[in-house]
Structure formats: C-alpha cells, structure tokens
Amino acid sequence: MLQFMSHQSAAIKEAEDLREKLRHFDGATPVRALDPALVLPSKWANRHADSFADAEFEALKQEIAGAGGNVQPIRVRPLPAGTRGGNGLGEEERFEIVFGHRRHRACLELGLLVQAQIESVDDRQLFELMDRENRGRKNLSAWEQGVMYRRALDEGLYPSLRKLAEALKVDVSLVSKSVALARLPEAVVRAFPSPVDIQFRWAQPLCEWVQKDPDALLARARDLQDGQARTAIQVFEQLTRPPEADEPAMAARNQEHKLGHGQRSALMTVGARGDVKLKFSAKALRPERREALKECIERFLAED
Template sequence: MATQKKGQGISFRIPGQDAGEAEPAAPAPARDAARYQPKTGIGLLSRVISDAQGDSEEVARLQDEVTKLKLQVGEQLLDPRLIKPSRWADRHPDSFASPAFMELRDEIAAAGGNVQPVKVRPIPGVSPSGGEPCYELVFGSRRTRACRDLGLRVRAVIDDGLNDQDLYVQMQRENRGRANLSAWEQGVSYRRALDEGLFPSARRLAEVIGVDQSNLSKALRVASLPEEVVGAFSSPCDIQFRWVAALDKAMAGDPDSVLDAARALRSRSSRPVAMDVFKALTRPLKDVANAKVKPGRAKLPVFTVRSDVSGVTTVKIPQGSLDPSKLAQFEKGLAALIEEFAPGR
C-alpha cells in the first residue's frame, strides 16, 4: 500500500465559489508550465501569498478609497488656522514645548497628518470663507497645534450638536486617554467650569466627568495657590499633586515667610528644579516643627526673622509669646538692639 505524501488530500476552496460548484475544466497545461503547478497544500498556499504580494498597489488604492469615504461620512481636512481653542481649554502653553509634544509632532510629520481626528464644533454666525476662526476645538489641541506648526491640514470631525457641558465632558474624557494634564492644568480647568456655572458643585462635576472627587479637590487647591507660589516654579505644570497638603500647611502656618521665599525664587535668573522650589517654600514650616529645645528648660515660642529681596527684614512672633503688659518694654529693647547692630556700629 502506497504511503500518502504530506500535503496530499488537502482541498482548497476559492473564495466566491460555491461549495457545490465545480471548477471549470482548464485546458491541459503546456509541458514547460506544468512543473510550476503546485502539487501540495503548502505549494498552493505559497502561490496565494505570492499573488497577494503582487496586489499591494491595489491594496493601497483601496485604502485611499476608504480614506475618501471617511471624509465623506464625517471627517474633514480643515485649515488649523480656522480652529480656535475653547474657552475651557486646559493645556498650558508649556505643554506645547515638552518632549512629549515634540515626539507627537514628529509622528504626525512622518505620517503626513494626524491619523486620529480631532473634534470641533461650528461657531454660530461665522463663515469659513471669511478667513476668521469658524470652529471651536472640542478636543485634540496638541494634534491641531502640531498640524499648524507643520503647515498641514488637520483631520477633524465636525459636531454641530454639542452644548457647552457636552463639550467640556468630552474634552476631559479625551484628554485623560492621552497625555495626562498636570495638577495645575486640571485645577484651572475645573475652577473655570465651576465659575461659569457648567456644573452646580464640585461633587457633580466629578461625577459627570468620571474622576475621583478627592483628586478633583486637590487639583482645585493647586489652582488656588497664590500667584507668587505658582510663579516660583519654572512652570505651573511642575507642581505635583502630592505637594498640595504641605504647601497648604505652610501657607496656613507662616504665609508671609512662604511668600517671601516665593518672591526670592521668582526673582532669580536661573530657577531651581521643581523639587528644590517645593523644599524652599515649605522650609519655614519644617524649621518650626524641628526646632530643638535644651533639656531642662521650658520650650520657648519660636519667632522668625526673614529678609526679602529688597532688604526689608521682618520679625514674626507667634500669638501669645509676649505679655501685653510688657510690650512697651519689648519695643524699647528691640530698638536698642537695632541701634546696636546698625551698619557702621
């Protein structure tokens, strides 16, 4: 009994041909061509692969057709100069100078445009023919900016049925799926949405956009930091969520010292790294907490002496440190000390 060779007995059905339809008889191949006919399943599979490789141009043509169909059913190629940021835009300008943005821009340049579309909504009463921005960005600020920088048209979906709250919710959810916003960017965005009445409360805002309420509260606290404290950092985007409690505590315990330190840092021509700025702003609080007391002596209230960049020196004495009846005596003694240590003495 003859042994069956590998691949024999395997049948193949050509797509589009009914199972019961018999393949039409073909004329006997020429003697020279017969040796190229596949005799096994593996050979036939190789033949199919070879034919598919030969159809690469056809595949590319079909992909172009798909792109055209996408544009017809919702996506359009827009001039990015016709798109303006939403008034709830949550990206700080520093976000467009980060390494992550540069990498995204390089990817878009290599692809010849943004693969994932942005979303916009028409601005009522503004015509595209006027040359003025006629679309408001819903999400995709980094992709839009990259296309504008590269001189490319941006692939966009136009949605004319969005109200303000829908726009805000879609923007928030889309951004969380891409490059994360900094604590400060999130806080500023949340505060603006609450100030403009998009949501009745922070709790409702957290529910609708799907974020943890405690994280939302921390972001709001970052956005509420004094301008001097925020300005002490090279970028507001450098402020971390985990620093909020310490900064709040420092401001509550000794606000003048924190603000003096922040102004001094801001005036420097070269800013320290973010962690060093944080340490400098919270150091007055740590100095008080770590003050040492000699054994056997009662703990004395801690006072602070600070000089700002203009040379003004401030002495801060905690409440309850001085007996009110001896305040005049203290002022007289302090005046004597200042005179003793005055320049030239």
C-alpha cells in the same frame, strides 16, 4: 432594449453593493480636512504653553509631519454666527476644538491641513469629552487639570465640585486637590520652574501654608524667584520647610542700628522682609515718656 436592461441591472446591482457598504458606516462622524487657522482653541482650553514646548510635543510634530497630517482626527464643533468670529454670511466656516489641541497646534505649526470630525455639542458635552480624551491620552498636569476644573466651577458649568466629579466620573478628592492647586497664589506658582511641574501630592501642604501663614509663604515664593536654577521638588521643600528653619537665615539678614548712647539708647532692627522693630533701654523709655512716644509714632504714621 436588452442591452439597456443589462446596463440597468448592473447599475442597480452596483447601487445595492454601495448601499450595503454604507450601512457599515451608519452613525459614523465624517472626517474633513480643515485649515487649522479656521479652527480656534476651546474656551475651556487647558494646556499651559509649556505643554507645547516639551520633547513629547516635538515627537508628536515629527510623527504628524512624517505622515503628512494627523492620522487620528481631532474633534471640533461649528461656531454659530456672531460668536468669536463664527460662521456667518460672507465668512469662512470656523470651528472650536472639542479635543485635540496638541494635534491641532502641530498641524498649524507644520502648515498642514488638520483632519477633524465635526459634531455639534453643548458646553457640558464639550467639557466632558475634552476631559475624557485628555485622561485617555497625555494626562494633563495637576495644575492644568485644576485650572480646567476651576474654570468650569467659576463659570457655573457645574453647581458644585461634587457634581463636577460625578459628571466626569472621577474621584472627588482628585478634583478637590486639582482645584486647590489652581487657586494657589500666583507668586507661589511662579516660584516653580513651570506650573506643569506641580504635583497632586503637594496640594495639601501648600494649601495648609496658605491658610496658616500666607505672608511667610509669599515671602519664600518671592525669594525663590531669584533666577537660580532649582528643581520642582527643591522649590516645594523650600516653600514648606518648618518655620524654625528660617530663623538663622533671617537673623543673618537682619540689620541692626544702635540709637542714642549709654543708658538712654535704643536698638532698631530691620528684618529681611522690611519689618522694623524698636527696642528701648529701660531708662530711655520711662513710663512718663511712653505717651509722648506713642503720639510721636502716631504723627509719623499719619504722614504721607
């Protein structure tokens, strides 16, 4: 009996010691090693493909490979049954990334388990945690950040741009510029070497061109998609150069065709953008013939 009581006392003492140690972890989120194939990108994922192809991402992969896994856990939320292949009877447990897309991608490519904290959060909490984590680590590019904010506004996660800025505790002008970049025409974005190269300070001049002369901006953007290597700043300068800078180059590319002869002649000019201008000599287009020309043009335009 004395031996039993002695062992019992030791067990009670050990339990008390363990309870004291566990008290230090009250409120902590446990970390689990997950198969990265069962962890899906967030629907608010904001990284462009180029963010997973730069030298910084390669350095992150090497660091994780050397450590045998991600030392800093990512955060995920469990997917409910029936959503995006979520958890259900007979299915493996699946998760959605709250933050840590780059660490998750690195583990996925390396074939390593990903260390993750699991926490149930709603869409707004997820969005705000993701934004805070990104700004605290490798900042998103201006365009990536704009895409993230634009998506939140378009899907009604926040009622207004100002409410979004207040929730994230960021300057409303920063959010406005980011969203403006994300709403640039696709042709303009493609003109840059990569969307992640577009800078915040270019938002205003580019958006002014969208409002002032969208056709000219789009024509320049298409011209810049010629396969020639340019830096992002060179593309920006070409897109926002003054209109008069286009005139010599446009004139050089215009094609002129003389029609008729003598005093009854016309000049047809085909512009670089495909626009056509006709200029008649005074005697070739006397007042009594103008109506006939108008009718001829109307019939021509009506034809398929």
